[in-house]
Amino acid sequence: MHGLSKRFGGLIAVDALDLDVHRGEVFGYLGPNGSGKSTTIRMLFDFIRPSTGTYTVLGGSGADPAIRRRLGYIPGELQFDPRYTTADLIAFYGRLRGGVDTTYVDELLERFDLDPVRPIGQLSTGNRRKTAIVQAFMHRPELLILDEPTAGLDPLLQHEFHQLIGDVKRDGTTVFLSSHVLPEVEALADRVGILRKGRLVTVAAIDQLQRQARQHIDLYVAREASAEPFESLPGVLSATSSGTVIRLVIEGNVDAVLKQAATLPVRRIVTHETDLEDAFLSLYRDEPSP
Incomplete structure (x- = not known):
């Protein structure tokens, strides 16, 4: 994406995205919801068409049927014909994509316990979300574009989905995972882009964001x-003492x-593992509004 923007009247939904x-x-x-994902x-x-800017998907256009056959897609809002069965949907999309491996389809249906x-x-x-997962993965696409893919799944099936992402990644599949579920992205992603009011705040590797996150350290003495000597030190955001324990928040x-x-x-000394949520919230607190 190069300078990719979308305006709806006076609303700027996506603002000059540059992303590879x-x-x-x-x-x-x-x-968060409404940020432009x-x-x-x-x-x-x-x-929908961009207001300005350009993009390519697998070297071409997402409108090209030849490109679309190489993609797997889970939309945020599922709108399947309610009269179709899952088998009907698989057959329909299978024909559009030039055929699928029926053995692999059966494996996916069994994996997600789907009738x-x-x-x-x-x-x-x-x-219905499980149906969406099966149709997106069944043709072994080169690129998966997933919009809130685990919404509505119970924790066991979320775990199964995470395992499936790991499987296809080992096979060389690219995954573009849009989500506001921070632990899910932290568990799966190599890099993240954080969007704020339609504009990219940052693009970074997961471990880089974790290093930027605020650290929580407890000193047992x-x-x-007193925690007072720590309060004025560089990077110390919070220092409190409760008897023989000093708790510090450090950036x-x-x-x-x-x-x-x-x-x-x-x-x-006890250090609490930093997570993506801390880095995410830090960026949202500190970054000025566009």
Whole structure:
């Protein structure tokens, strides 16, 4: 995507996106509802046209049927004909895509415990989502574009979906995963782009974002100690003491904190693993509005 923008009247839904997704990676596209994620995806498929900018999908246009056969897609809002069964849908999309491996389709149906003969209109929200997963993966696409793919799935099926993403990634499939479920993206993605009001705030590897996140460190000391000496140190956002435990929230380098800790009879240091949610919230707090 190069300078990709979409305006609806006076509303800028997507604002001058410059983004490359690399072949073979899982790319997490993050942002709260209304940030422009689904609008971006609709442009990639030519469901809506950009106001300005350009894009390519697998070297061509998402409107090209030859390109679409190489894609797998799960929309955020499922709109299957309720009269179709899952088997009907598989047959229909299978013909559009030039045929599918029926053995692999059967494996997917069994993996997600999906009855293919019930009309889709009679299925629960979770089972309709499972139907969407099967039709997106069944032809072993080169690129999967997934918009909130696990919405409505129970935790066990979410785990199964995560395993499936790992399987196709090992086979070289590229995955563009749009989500606001931070733990899911953290577990699956190699890199993430964070969208805020239609504009990219950052693009970074997961481990890079974790390093930028605020760190939580607890110092267990042999006697009661005050947190006051830590309060003015560089990068310390919060320092509190409860008897023999000093709790610190730190952003950036911890060198000054460790030197100060060395002046105390520290018996144990506990560091809490940073996660993507902390980095995400930090970016949203600190970044000015577009």
